[in-house]
Amino acid sequence: MSAPFSTTAPLRLALVEDDPELRQLYSDYLCRQPELSCVLLAGSAESFFDQLPDLLQAPQVVLLDVGLPGRSGLDALPRLKQLLPDTEVVMHTVFDDPDRIYQALCRGASGYVLKNQPLADLKAAVLEVARGGAPMSRAVARQVLAHFKPTPTAQAGLLSEREQQVLEGMVDGLGDKQVATRLGLSPDTVRTHVKNIYRKLQVSSRAELLSRHAKGQL
Amino acid sequence: MSAPFSTTAPLRLALVEDDPELRQLYSDYLCRQPELSCVLLAGSAESFFDQLPDLLQAPQVVLLDVGLPGRSGLDALPRLKQLLPDTEVVMHTVFDDPDRIYQALCRGASGYVLKNQPLADLKAAVLEVARGGAPMSRAVARQVLAHFKPTPTAQAGLLSEREQQVLEGMVDGLGDKQVATRLGLSPDTVRTHVKNIYRKLQVSSRAELLSRHAKGQL
DNA sequence: CTCTGCCTACCGCATTTGAGTGATGCCGGC
């Protein structure tokens, strides 16, 4: 069939995967798809950036591995998005820890698929992101949503009501005295609450507390 | 037991939709699915809560409309999750504004599908959420991801490269000396950078900085 | 009744942090 209904040219895809065997496997499969066209194959971020200038047209989608060497995939993301702002990036990795997912999304990834999925899902993810979607594996999507729930686990029951209120003030960027004013307490009382909060949440500074709160690790 | 092919009983689904016509349409379609069993049909949040006690078993999934009357769906969410903590909620609505999505996710929704989708997608979303996923329509997923990119605008160009690195350290919850160690600088140098950052970003404390960073107001 | 946990408040002390000032060197624009 000559694809009489296809209104679009094949999608230009770049594949960055450090394992040569997997790279071969993925490229074999993906390139065989009529909707896709693999314009770049790289085994590292460096190789990817080296090959970029050779392309006539920038890739529309990059499948980016969060490689074994350190976190090269994550490190490369900002530069990639800077060079190719209109290119969609789908992370593709075995790691599903919240922090790595969070980092990837903050750095501009538009999709995050895990590596234990069928090849068809990989293809679907690439097409989906090109259509303006945000493909995410089940576990990843859940992690992302978990990021929105205020504090379903830790702080519930752990912190007393007063401590919650004090915490709220701190999260708003207030100092001890300002929190005290807001709650109509003595600054010393607030200080006591703050100390107890630190102990309960296992942190040892305002900065650490706010940082972890921001990451939803609270 | 009969049902030789089914390892699981049909999924108990509750459908809350204020438009009688749509409710009929959806329930007709969804109840016809062998994997699903509509145990509750409601035209409002009140009706839903009224019918809940009559059920032998709580629904496993609730398809919740963000109804036309105000935002009844959103308002009902916290109560719903409180009564049925283990029930998954999929929002189902025509609204795709960021704030409504954000509110829904914060309040405990695990899925968010728009109303202009094929009925098959609705069914898929229900099954997906029951399997531990987080089904979201394309546009919704993008909104969610957009929520993570905190600072594409302001700080770019405003802060020097060094200052960005120092800021990064602060955001990670580190103190001056720790940032200094990470960057291989004198603590005094870091302190100078911190002061300059405060001036440029118009804040006057670490707490305020981290707070605004968390809110994406940076 | 005792014990525990919470809320309140205070004291003291070491460290961190915010704010000001100054100094050196590098770089780039005018």
Place this chain on the structure above:
DNA sequence: GCCGGCATCACTCAAATGCGGTAGGCAGAG
């Protein structure tokens, strides 16, 4: 060449913060 911005380091001072303990009142559990 001068000036401004940047990066680096240093010093002071006052305020905020982290950390330890003490202590009375109050409520619920044992």
